Amino acid sequence: MKIKAAVVEEHGAPFTFKELEIADPREDEILVRVVSSGLCGTDEHARLGHIPVRTPIVLGHEGAGIVEKVGSAVTDIAVGDHVVMSFGACFECKHCEEMGPYACDDWKKVNFGGRMLDGYTPLKTEDGEEVNDFFAQSSCATYAVCKANQAAVIDPDFDLEIAGPLACGIQTGCGIVMNTLKMQENPSPQSFAVYGCGSVGMAALMAAKICGADPIIAIGGSEKKLALAKELGATHVINRKEVDNLEEAVRAICPQGVENAVETSGNATMALTMLHTGSFLGKCVNAGASRLDSWHFPSELGSKSLYGVSMGWSNPKTFIPYLAELYKEGKLPYDKIITKFPFSEINEVAKASAAGEIIKGVIIMDK
DSSP: OEEEEEEEOSTTOOOEEEEEEEOOOOTTEEEEEEEEEEEOHHHHHHHHTSSOOOSSEEOOOOEEEEEEEEOTTOOSOOTTOEEEEOOOOOSOSHHHHHTOGGGOTTHHHHHHSSSOTTSOOSEEOTTSOEEBOSTTTOOSBSEEEEEGGGEEEEOTTSOTTTTGGGGTHHHHHHHIIIIISOGGGOSSOOOEEEEOOSHHHHHHHHHHHHTTOSSEEEEESOHHHHHHHHHHTOSEEEETTSOSOHHHHHHHHOTTOEEEEEEOSOOHHHHHHHHHTEEEEEEEEEOSOOOGGGOOOOSOOTTOEEEOOSGGGOOHHHHHHHHHHHHHTTSOOGGGGEEEEEGGGHHHHHHHHHTTSOSEEEEETTO
16 A cells, blocks of 8 residues: 655655555554654654664654554454554563553564564565664554554544644653652642653643642743743743752742652753752652763762653553543643644654744644
């Protein structure tokens, strides 16, 4: 079957539109007509080669669409279902079975290796050259094949044009708060701080509000994003560019330190501030992948906990529909961080994201 895909031929190259061949789904797979796909920093890191993926490759890992074919062994998804495609996993190892797919022993190989674990890719050029896939879905295309296990079915009345970010950015931010920090289980309001106001940071902020956190502090460098953070639930905002001492600014709000915090920007200074300003039993999450070897750890850590979190420690099959319901109830208004673009402008999305002009760009396939 012929599809239109945005191909990255080599690291650093722009997206180039090409006609590719996509295979029919195998027994445990589904074929999805992609309606929309979010683009996030992970796609850009892969395009630039910061994540050493193989090229040529079709990126995209926040795909949403309608199922057109299902494999013979698929029993929980049917043709016509509306789905969000999330990350891949082996679904067979000890950690997949005991913890969830986010803990898969082969997580990096499945999602960044360019092939399924058996070496297969459903994508080829018209000349028969194999094209690498990404996150076992490659949603920057009009159609995608993925494992049925990594697709979450959502209500057909949910807007598929905004559904894609539930697969990664929104799932990761909300999962950090709800699955890792488990803030909804706290008997009384706890303090929360988010460093960085991108899609993951904004999702974490909204989840903290849902969980009853107070105060909720948003730290970033854009007045426009900080204003939106206040609209989405932040009780306090700090522009890191306008304070002489960021730690003192945080301590002015939480003198005893912040009980729950997440760093999403990848900025080592912000990450270190998060750690220094954590409370004695504080929980800190390094979601921005800032390099730990550039940190100067405080001499007295007390009983603080530092977590590295992948995909919000989420099971997409159940967590994505839950987040979709929160949106429908008006509790998770993540559409406010989305900017839509036609598929033809995918390179403009990457540029706007890199420039900080948008928070979450979403490409719409038929526009």
